[in-house]
Amino acid sequence: MKGWKIFTQSLRLVFANLKEALRISLVPYLVASAAMAWFLTTNADFLASEGGDSLAGFNGLSLLVFVIVGMVCYLWIAVAWHRYVLLREEGEGWVAQFRSDRILGYLGRGILLGLVLILPAIFMAFVVGALSVAGGLVVMIASGLIFTFAFTVIVYRLSPILPAAALGEPLKMNEAWEKTKGAGWDIALLALITAVINVIIQSVGEIGGNPGAPLAVIYMVVTGWLQFMVGLSILTTIYGHYVEGRSID
Numbered sequence: 001m002k003g004w005k006i007f008t009q010s011l012r013l014v015f016a017n018l019k020e021a022l023r024i025s026l027v028p029y030l031v032a033s034a035a036m037a038w039f040l041t042t043n044a045d046f047l048a049s050e051g052g053d054s055l056a057g058f059n060g061l062s063l064l065v066f067v068i069v070g071m072v073c074y075l076w077i078a079v080a081w082h083r084y085v086l087l088r089e090e091g092e093g094w095v096a097q098f099r100s101d102r103i104l105g106y107l108g109r110g111i112l113l114g115l116v117l118i119l120p121a122i123f124m125a126f127v128v129g130a131l132s133v134a135g136g137l138v139v140m141i142a143s144g145l146i147f148t149f150a151f152t153v154i155v156y157r158l159s160p161i162l163p164a165a166a167l168g169e170p171l172k173m174n175e176a177w178e179k180t181k182g183a184g185w186d187i188a189l190l191a192l193i194t195a196v197i198n199v200i201i202q203s204v205g206e207i208g209g210n211p212g213a214p215l216a217v218i219y220m221v222v223t224g225w226l227q228f229m230v231g232l233s234i235l236t237t238i239y240g241h242y243v244e245g246r247s248i249d
Contacts (some may be wrong), residue, residue: 003189010233028073039066082166152191163239
Protein backbone atom coordinates (compact mmCIF):
# COMPACT_ATOMS: atom_id res chain seq x y z
CA MET A 1 0.00 0.00 0.00
CA LYS A 2 3.00 2.28 -0.22
CA GLY A 3 1.66 3.72 -3.48
CA TRP A 4 -1.42 4.94 -1.58
CA LYS A 5 0.80 6.38 1.15
CA ILE A 6 2.85 8.30 -1.43
CA PHE A 7 -0.34 9.73 -2.91
CA THR A 8 -1.86 10.75 0.44
CA GLN A 9 1.45 12.22 1.58
CA SER A 10 1.55 14.29 -1.61
CA LEU A 11 -1.97 15.57 -0.92
CA ARG A 12 -0.96 16.48 2.62
CA LEU A 13 2.05 18.40 1.37
CA VAL A 14 -0.23 20.66 -0.66
CA PHE A 15 -3.10 21.15 1.80
CA ALA A 16 -1.00 21.29 4.97
CA ASN A 17 1.16 23.94 3.31
CA LEU A 18 -1.59 25.63 1.32
CA LYS A 19 -0.42 29.16 2.06
CA GLU A 20 3.11 28.40 0.90
CA ALA A 21 1.79 26.46 -2.11
CA LEU A 22 -0.22 29.50 -3.17
CA ARG A 23 2.64 31.91 -2.45
CA ILE A 24 5.02 29.86 -4.59
CA SER A 25 2.68 29.09 -7.46
CA LEU A 26 -0.08 31.70 -7.67
CA VAL A 27 1.67 34.47 -9.62
CA PRO A 28 3.51 32.29 -12.19
CA TYR A 29 0.46 30.03 -12.58
CA LEU A 30 -1.81 32.98 -13.29
CA VAL A 31 0.72 34.36 -15.78
CA ALA A 32 0.86 30.97 -17.54
CA SER A 33 -2.95 30.79 -17.49
CA ALA A 34 -3.17 34.27 -19.01
CA ALA A 35 -0.81 33.20 -21.81
CA MET A 36 -2.97 30.13 -22.42
CA ALA A 37 -6.15 32.24 -22.43
CA TRP A 38 -4.62 34.61 -25.00
CA PHE A 39 -3.69 31.67 -27.21
CA LEU A 40 -7.18 30.15 -26.95
CA THR A 41 -9.04 33.41 -27.58
CA THR A 42 -6.87 34.54 -30.51
CA ASN A 43 -7.19 31.10 -32.12
CA ALA A 44 -10.81 30.37 -31.18
CA ASP A 45 -12.10 30.25 -34.76
CA PHE A 46 -9.16 28.16 -35.97
CA LEU A 47 -9.56 25.66 -33.10
CA ALA A 48 -13.33 25.49 -33.60
CA SER A 49 -12.81 24.56 -37.23
CA GLU A 50 -10.23 21.94 -36.17
CA GLY A 51 -7.63 23.55 -38.39
CA GLY A 52 -8.88 22.28 -41.72
CA ASP A 53 -6.35 22.37 -44.52
CA SER A 54 -5.35 25.99 -43.97
CA LEU A 55 -3.55 27.97 -41.28
CA ALA A 56 -5.69 31.02 -42.00
CA GLY A 57 -6.70 32.67 -38.75
CA PHE A 58 -3.99 30.94 -36.75
CA ASN A 59 -2.03 33.26 -34.43
CA GLY A 60 1.47 31.80 -34.24
CA LEU A 61 2.77 34.54 -31.95
CA SER A 62 0.28 33.65 -29.22
CA LEU A 63 1.33 30.00 -29.48
CA LEU A 64 5.00 30.93 -29.14
CA VAL A 65 4.29 33.16 -26.14
CA PHE A 66 2.12 30.46 -24.55
CA VAL A 67 4.81 27.79 -24.92
CA ILE A 68 7.72 29.93 -23.67
CA VAL A 69 5.87 31.70 -20.86
CA GLY A 70 4.13 28.50 -19.77
CA MET A 71 7.36 26.51 -19.71
CA VAL A 72 9.24 29.15 -17.70
CA CYS A 73 6.40 29.60 -15.21
CA TYR A 74 5.85 25.89 -14.61
CA LEU A 75 9.58 25.25 -14.19
CA TRP A 76 9.74 28.21 -11.80
CA ILE A 77 6.98 26.69 -9.67
CA ALA A 78 8.49 23.20 -9.78
CA VAL A 79 11.93 24.28 -8.61
CA ALA A 80 10.54 26.53 -5.87
CA TRP A 81 8.14 23.84 -4.58
CA HIS A 82 10.75 21.07 -4.50
CA ARG A 83 13.12 23.36 -2.62
CA TYR A 84 10.44 24.44 -0.16
CA VAL A 85 9.35 20.89 0.70
CA LEU A 86 12.83 19.35 0.82
CA LEU A 87 14.88 22.28 2.12
CA ARG A 88 12.18 24.45 3.73
CA GLU A 89 13.45 27.31 1.62
CA GLU A 90 10.99 30.12 2.23
CA GLY A 91 10.92 33.29 0.20
CA GLU A 92 9.43 36.67 0.91
CA GLY A 93 6.25 38.14 -0.49
CA TRP A 94 4.00 36.48 -3.05
CA VAL A 95 6.62 35.74 -5.68
CA ALA A 96 8.95 32.78 -5.25
CA GLN A 97 12.65 33.31 -5.79
CA PHE A 98 13.57 32.85 -9.45
CA ARG A 99 16.59 30.53 -9.46
CA SER A 100 17.64 30.61 -13.11
CA ASP A 101 20.50 28.13 -12.64
CA ARG A 102 18.25 25.52 -11.04
CA ILE A 103 15.48 26.14 -13.57
CA LEU A 104 17.90 25.59 -16.46
CA GLY A 105 19.22 22.46 -14.74
CA TYR A 106 15.66 21.20 -14.28
CA LEU A 107 14.89 21.88 -17.95
CA GLY A 108 18.03 20.05 -19.01
CA ARG A 109 17.20 17.00 -16.88
CA GLY A 110 13.65 17.05 -18.22
CA ILE A 111 14.86 17.08 -21.82
CA LEU A 112 17.31 14.26 -21.07
CA LEU A 113 14.55 12.23 -19.44
CA GLY A 114 12.34 12.81 -22.47
CA LEU A 115 15.05 11.67 -24.86
CA VAL A 116 15.68 8.51 -22.84
CA LEU A 117 11.96 7.70 -22.79
CA ILE A 118 11.52 8.06 -26.55
CA LEU A 119 12.76 4.55 -27.37
CA PRO A 120 10.55 2.65 -24.89
CA ALA A 121 7.59 4.83 -25.94
CA ILE A 122 8.14 3.96 -29.62
CA PHE A 123 8.56 0.27 -28.77
CA MET A 124 5.37 0.20 -26.70
CA ALA A 125 3.43 2.01 -29.43
CA PHE A 126 4.71 -0.48 -32.02
CA VAL A 127 3.70 -3.48 -29.87
CA VAL A 128 0.24 -2.03 -29.15
CA GLY A 129 -0.27 -1.38 -32.87
CA ALA A 130 0.80 -4.91 -33.78
CA LEU A 131 -1.49 -6.43 -31.14
CA SER A 132 -4.42 -4.31 -32.32
CA VAL A 133 -4.00 -5.68 -35.84
CA ALA A 134 -3.79 -9.24 -34.56
CA GLY A 135 -6.41 -9.15 -31.81
CA GLY A 136 -8.78 -6.28 -32.50
CA LEU A 137 -10.07 -3.38 -30.42
CA VAL A 138 -10.29 -5.13 -27.04
CA VAL A 139 -6.72 -6.39 -27.25
CA MET A 140 -5.54 -2.94 -28.36
CA ILE A 141 -7.22 -1.21 -25.39
CA ALA A 142 -5.99 -3.79 -22.88
CA SER A 143 -2.42 -3.76 -24.16
CA GLY A 144 -2.50 0.05 -24.36
CA LEU A 145 -3.48 0.31 -20.69
CA ILE A 146 -0.83 -2.19 -19.64
CA PHE A 147 1.93 -0.43 -21.55
CA THR A 148 0.76 2.99 -20.31
CA PHE A 149 1.12 1.85 -16.71
CA ALA A 150 4.50 0.27 -17.48
CA PHE A 151 5.65 3.52 -19.08
CA THR A 152 4.40 5.54 -16.08
CA VAL A 153 6.31 3.27 -13.71
CA ILE A 154 9.50 3.91 -15.70
CA VAL A 155 8.89 7.67 -15.58
CA TYR A 156 8.30 7.66 -11.82
CA ARG A 157 11.36 5.51 -11.16
CA LEU A 158 13.58 7.90 -13.10
CA SER A 159 11.82 11.05 -11.82
CA PRO A 160 14.10 11.62 -8.78
CA ILE A 161 16.57 13.31 -11.14
CA LEU A 162 14.14 16.25 -11.38
CA PRO A 163 13.90 17.19 -7.69
CA ALA A 164 17.63 16.51 -7.50
CA ALA A 165 18.16 19.12 -10.23
CA ALA A 166 16.06 21.60 -8.24
CA LEU A 167 18.31 21.02 -5.23
CA GLY A 168 21.53 21.06 -7.24
CA GLU A 169 22.28 17.41 -6.42
CA PRO A 170 24.18 15.42 -9.10
CA LEU A 171 21.85 12.40 -9.20
CA LYS A 172 22.23 10.30 -12.35
CA MET A 173 19.51 8.25 -14.03
CA ASN A 174 21.10 4.91 -13.18
CA GLU A 175 21.35 6.05 -9.56
CA ALA A 176 17.67 7.07 -9.53
CA TRP A 177 16.76 3.68 -11.00
CA GLU A 178 18.81 1.92 -8.34
CA LYS A 179 17.29 3.98 -5.52
CA THR A 180 13.76 2.98 -6.60
CA LYS A 181 14.66 -0.68 -7.10
CA GLY A 182 11.91 -2.96 -5.81
CA ALA A 183 9.32 -0.17 -5.86
CA GLY A 184 7.72 -1.18 -9.15
CA TRP A 185 4.41 -2.46 -7.77
CA ASP A 186 4.09 0.42 -5.31
CA ILE A 187 4.64 2.91 -8.11
CA ALA A 188 2.23 1.00 -10.37
CA LEU A 189 -0.46 1.42 -7.69
CA LEU A 190 0.42 5.09 -7.47
CA ALA A 191 0.03 5.41 -11.25
CA LEU A 192 -3.36 3.69 -11.09
CA ILE A 193 -4.58 6.00 -8.32
CA THR A 194 -3.51 9.17 -10.11
CA ALA A 195 -5.00 7.96 -13.40
CA VAL A 196 -8.39 7.28 -11.78
CA ILE A 197 -8.41 10.64 -9.98
CA ASN A 198 -7.51 12.50 -13.19
CA VAL A 199 -10.28 10.73 -15.13
CA ILE A 200 -12.81 11.66 -12.44
CA ILE A 201 -11.71 15.31 -12.47
CA GLN A 202 -11.89 15.45 -16.26
CA SER A 203 -15.30 13.73 -16.33
CA VAL A 204 -16.76 16.19 -13.82
CA GLY A 205 -15.44 19.08 -15.93
CA GLU A 206 -17.23 17.75 -19.01
CA ILE A 207 -20.65 17.58 -17.34
CA GLY A 208 -21.42 21.23 -18.11
CA GLY A 209 -20.96 20.65 -21.83
CA ASN A 210 -19.63 24.13 -22.71
CA PRO A 211 -15.88 24.32 -21.93
CA GLY A 212 -15.92 28.08 -22.56
CA ALA A 213 -18.49 28.85 -19.85
CA PRO A 214 -17.11 30.96 -16.95
CA LEU A 215 -17.76 28.25 -14.36
CA ALA A 216 -16.09 25.63 -16.56
CA VAL A 217 -13.04 27.85 -17.04
CA ILE A 218 -12.76 28.45 -13.29
CA TYR A 219 -13.07 24.71 -12.65
CA MET A 220 -10.37 24.00 -15.25
CA VAL A 221 -7.95 26.55 -13.76
CA VAL A 222 -8.47 25.42 -10.15
CA THR A 223 -8.32 21.68 -10.83
CA GLY A 224 -5.40 22.21 -13.20
CA TRP A 225 -3.50 23.95 -10.42
CA LEU A 226 -4.33 21.20 -7.94
CA GLN A 227 -3.30 18.42 -10.33
CA PHE A 228 -0.04 20.21 -11.11
CA MET A 229 0.86 20.82 -7.46
CA VAL A 230 -0.04 17.28 -6.38
CA GLY A 231 1.95 15.94 -9.33
CA LEU A 232 4.99 17.93 -8.21
CA SER A 233 4.44 16.71 -4.66
CA ILE A 234 4.42 13.10 -5.87
CA LEU A 235 7.83 13.63 -7.49
CA THR A 236 9.03 15.33 -4.31
CA THR A 237 7.73 12.49 -2.11
CA ILE A 238 9.33 9.82 -4.31
CA TYR A 239 12.65 11.65 -4.07
CA GLY A 240 12.35 12.27 -0.34
CA HIS A 241 11.40 8.68 0.45
CA TYR A 242 13.55 6.63 -1.91
CA VAL A 243 16.60 8.87 -2.20
CA GLU A 244 16.73 10.64 1.16
CA GLY A 245 15.03 7.91 3.19
CA ARG A 246 12.24 10.08 4.59
CA SER A 247 9.21 8.48 6.21
CA ILE A 248 5.80 8.63 4.53
CA ASP A 249 3.83 7.27 7.51
